[in-house]
Amino acid sequence: MKVPAELLALLRKEDTFFIATHVNPDGDALGSALALSLALESMGKKTILYDRDGVPGPYLFLPGHERFVSSAATDGLPVVILLDCNDRKRSGLEGAAISFSAVIDHHETARDFGDIRWVEPDAAATGMMVYFLIRELGLEITKDMAANLYSAIVVDTGTFRYSNTTAEVLRVAAELVDAGADPQAIAVNLYETWPEARFRLLLMVLNTLEITDRFAVTYVTREMFAETGTSPEDTEHFSNFPRMIGTIAVSVFFREEEDGWKVSLRSRGEIDVAATAQCFKGGGHRNAAGFTIKADLETAKARVLSALSRSALAPSD
Amino acid sequence: MKVPAELLALLRKEDTFFIATHVNPDGDALGSALALSLALESMGKKTILYDRDGVPGPYLFLPGHERFVSSAATDGLPVVILLDCNDRKRSGLEGAAISFSAVIDHHETARDFGDIRWVEPDAAATGMMVYFLIRELGLEITKDMAANLYSAIVVDTGTFRYSNTTAEVLRVAAELVDAGADPQAIAVNLYETWPEARFRLLLMVLNTLEITDRFAVTYVTREMFAETGTSPEDTEHFSNFPRMIGTIAVSVFFREEEDGWKVSLRSRGEIDVAATAQCFKGGGHRNAAGFTIKADLETAKARVLSALSRSALAPSD
Numbered sequence: 030m031k032v033p034a035e036l037l038a039l040l041r042k043e044d045t046f047f048i049a050t051h052v053n054p055d056g057d058a059l060g061s062a063l064a065l066s067l068a069l070e071s072m073g074k075k076t077i078l079y080d081r082d083g084v085p086g087p088y089l090f091l092p093g094h095e096r097f098v099s100s101a102a103t104d105g106l107p108v109v110i111l112l113d114c115n116d117r118k119r120s121g122l123e124g125a126a127i128s129f130s131a132v133i134d135h136h137e138t139a140r141d142f143g144d145i146r147w148v149e150p151d152a153a154a155t156g157m158m159v160y161f162l163i164r165e166l167g168l169e170i171t172k173d174m175a176a177n178l179y180s181a182i183v184v185d186t187g188t189f190r191y192s193n194t195t196a197e198v199l200r201v202a203a204e205l206v207d208a209g210a211d212p213q214a215i216a217v218n219l220y221e222t223w224p225e226a227r228f229r230l231l232l233m234v235l236n237t238l239e240i241t242d243r244f245a246v247t248y249v250t251r252e253m254f255a256e257t258g259t260s261p262e263d264t265e266h267f268s269n270f271p272r273m274i275g276t277i278a279v280s281v282f283f284r285e286e287e288d289g290w291k292v293s294l295r296s297r298g299e300i301d302v303a304a305t306a307q308c309f310k311g312g313g314h315r316n317a318a319g320f321t322i323k324a325d326l327e328t329a330k331a332r333v334l335s336a337l338s339r340s341a342l343a344p345s346d
Numbered sequence: 347m348k349v350p351a352e353l354l355a356l357l358r359k360e361d362t363f364f365i366a367t368h369v370n371p372d373g374d375a376l377g378s379a380l381a382l383s384l385a386l387e388s389m390g391k392k393t394i395l396y397d398r399d400g401v402p403g404p405y406l407f408l409p410g411h412e413r414f415v416s417s418a419a420t421d422g423l424p425v426v427i428l429l430d431c432n433d434r435k436r437s438g439l440e441g442a443a444i445s446f447s448a449v450i451d452h453h454e455t456a457r458d459f460g461d462i463r464w465v466e467p468d469a470a471a472t473g474m475m476v477y478f479l480i481r482e483l484g485l486e487i488t489k490d491m492a493a494n495l496y497s498a499i500v501v502d503t504g505t506f507r508y509s510n511t512t513a514e515v516l517r518v519a520a521e522l523v524d525a526g527a528d529p530q531a532i533a534v535n536l537y538e539t540w541p542e543a544r545f546r547l548l549l550m551v552l553n554t555l556e557i558t559d560r561f562a563v564t565y566v567t568r569e570m571f572a573e574t575g576t577s578p579e580d581t582e583h584f585s586n587f588p589r590m591i592g593t594i595a596v597s598v599f600f601r602e603e604e605d606g607w608k609v610s611l612r613s614r615g616e617i618d619v620a621a622t623a624q625c626f627k628g629g630g631h632r633n634a635a636g637f638t639i640k641a642d643l644e645t646a647k648a649r650v651l652s653a654l655s656r657s658a659l660a661p662s663d
Contacts, residue, residue: 189506190533196523203516216507217614222592225557235549240542275539297534
């Protein structure tokens with residue numbers, strides 16, 4: 030992975046950076062932004078860390094998380110470094126006057142934002158890119174940087190379970206453990222800190238499980254949120270659970286909204302759900318896609334399963 | 347990790363080996379035994395792979411698994427290599443006449459079996475030891491060896507989530523990926539191949555969840571097994587699920603037996619459940635212990651929770 034020379038020059042030259050990441054930030058967005066901020070400050074630079082939506086509860090263990098701000102001046106920003114996304118809308122900076130910007134991202138959907146663009150679709154995480162950037166700057170990786178980068182990589186590789194887990198990813202993880210990252214502590218923080226209400230909601234959702242052919246269907250209603258005191262954010266990753274069943278090709282999760290259902294599709298391996306999502310004017314990737322549908326639940330289920338039968342299973346069956 | 351010279355000499359000198367592992371084998375037992383067998387055969391040696399209980403369904407993806415036999419001659423065995431355990435009873439070879447034996451294990455409970463004993467309590471997995479052994483023998487690690495060793499390490503580190511996940515573990519994992527191990531395929535085989543019946547049983551069990559203070563209690567009855575067509579083996583790892591809840595210090599899982607309940611205790615971090623298990627004449631480690639209790643469920647629950655309140659939470663609360 031080659032860090033662009035102009036990016037290194039920019040980071041060395043400027044004194045103040047406005048580091049932003051995407052709305053609804055995940056562990057890779059937050060961890061990579063924090064590590065870059067800590068690295069630049071170790072060089073004596075000043076950084077402002079911005080995320081419009083703040084830091085979600087599950088990531089409050091990341092060292093330095095309290096430094097994120099969720100509002101930004103709309104004019105006169107210093108040099109903007111945008112991490113883990115590459116367009117203005119996703120950064121929540123639509124209205125801001127930006128004089129100079131650099132993008133560091135591993136997402137394929139490259140847009141035209143950024144005076145300097147470093148986009149590596151093959152990188153498992155933006156955290157991997159920031160690791161190489163920090164090394165290239167010749168900086169020591171501190172314990173706090175290591176914990177942030179390790180968390181970023183762990184979140185985007187499913188703790189080294191997804192297909193993006195390469196030998197290089199594992200080697201970088203080893204370096205970060207040497208630098209002070211604690212794999213167990215990070216795993217406990219990521220996977221074993223659910224509020225009881227969220228667990229109760231998961232059970233309610235899994236109790237709705239219906240299996241049709243190779244499709245698992247679950248749903249959550251607004252009544253369930255009310256009953257457990259939870260909110261839509263609490264359903265993150267719920268659609269992964271039915272995939273534990275070996276015969277399931279696609280997990281379909283319906284979340285009730287005011288005037289319909291938000292549908293998440295999660296598939297395994299070669300099974301492509303992006304095309305099905307496009308039929309419903311949604312989008313996504315091969316193994317993770319989504320859309321909304323305005324219909325009662327039974328009608329919505331029937332339409333989605335019918336579309337999946339036509340498209341998702343066509344190549345492999 | 348230093349491989350004993352006499353073990354290397356033995357493996358180089360002898361022509362035929364009887365490789366055995368423990369009863370109720372897990373991924374580390376099977377994967378390390380298979381890798382050692384493949385390595386020795388690549389040297390032109392002959393090996394017999396033995397496990398009394400055969401290969402459980404979840405491990406039928408391990409390359410070479412079909413070579414395990416579950417019966418052994420009781421006399422005239424060639425040199426025995428015992429992996430991932432270190433006593434005769436646990437190997438299921440109580441009655442066999444053994445002329446010479448070597449032990450390769452990472453379990454602390456060292457016994458007096460084995461003419462050559464290589465026990466490394468600090469090794470995350472026996473698979474780690476076999477990796478260094480194969481390297482020390484100067485052999486190339488084939489794709490099949492790599493898949494077996496990677497699986498062994500993944501099972502014993504919880505896919506790099508437990509406290510035994512060191513930088514060295516991650517580096518060895520990287521070497522094994524270079525040699526052909528596929529992290530995603532192995533993770534799917536290990537975590538996403540449940541029969542639907544097992545998932546239905548898990549839901550039934552989690553629906554019994556009761557939380558008292560920092561203790562999560564779940565149970566499975568013989569009626570639930572009958573209703574879902576499952577068996578006690580299907581409940582492996584069930585007691586881990588309630589630990590997703592951040593406030594839970596100990597997950598207590600009751601499994602109905604003919605004349606009482608088998609109880610599993612799983613705790614986090616510093617919380618010691620071994621002492622509680624000993625009160626009930628059971629055993630185990632700090633974070634994982636078990637015992638049986640002859641009483642009706644409500645009485646059993648009350649007694650166990652009372653004992654846990656006295657001992658497990660005493661140091662930290």
